Amino acid sequence: MTTVAAAGDRLKNMPLPPAPFLSSVMQIEPQWIDYNGHLNMAYYNVMMDRAIDEMWLQLGIGPAYMKERHSSTFTAECHVRYIREIHLGDPVQISVYLLGHDEKRLHTFEELRHATEGWLSATSENMTLHMDMNARKVAPFPPDIRARIQAVVDSHAAVPRPEGVGRKVAMPSG
Template structure:
């Protein structure tokens, strides 16, 4: 996928390309190892970043990038070798320096939900390696997607905490 600076007008969450599970990602339990869910979530985010114009070309030419500051993954159903997967991404909120995303990893042909990932990403000035505001053209593009995605139903699981169930 090539990097574009075109408007990303979505009437639905961003959909990644369909991905295949790689054999070396299967652990001794016979399912996808937890680390590789993050690999696939990251690949999907990279695809969205390309559409927003903040991928490798942006890094090279404008010296900006994003770093993940926080990530919360929920593992809901096993994925196995041979299962095609697709990731849906909602850009929930953004400000001058941060992007709040929510992702669902789904079986690409059967549609069932395997995992979710909620993330906070920071925009970085790669020259100083410090958090910095997005350039105005990028900020406008991001704001447009946030507006489009805010009209969508919010997926279940946003804002969940890790905690033991309370006993009453």
């Protein structure tokens, strides 16, 4: 069996992730705390990227995909909103919504929440590109991956869209 065929078989037997996908619970690392005594803005992105990596495994586009099919994803655009401070010792968990896709892109929205108290700390909305790593160019997803992505998008469409999707950076009017 070819590597691609084996990967496709693994994907068919893997259950779909929940809607929304929930990351593992993460802990704030001490070196991430800035001089203001809270989580530095860069590390919100680190944690949300870790959550995306966990979800990509469920989509079949993680490190094995890169190795076997020479394809990966790159973030093309990101909009982060910082809503409430997170501090050292706060456990966090990230919900990932797969909002949409086309043959070469994924649209995701992440909510970083306090893992035990449930309050929202930050959100991140992202556009991700599928890459042919041999050519280092944007390329279509293979049919088996596209089918799995569609199944997850359909599942996520059944839950309410999170507040903040589609927001833009602008000065308040008025």
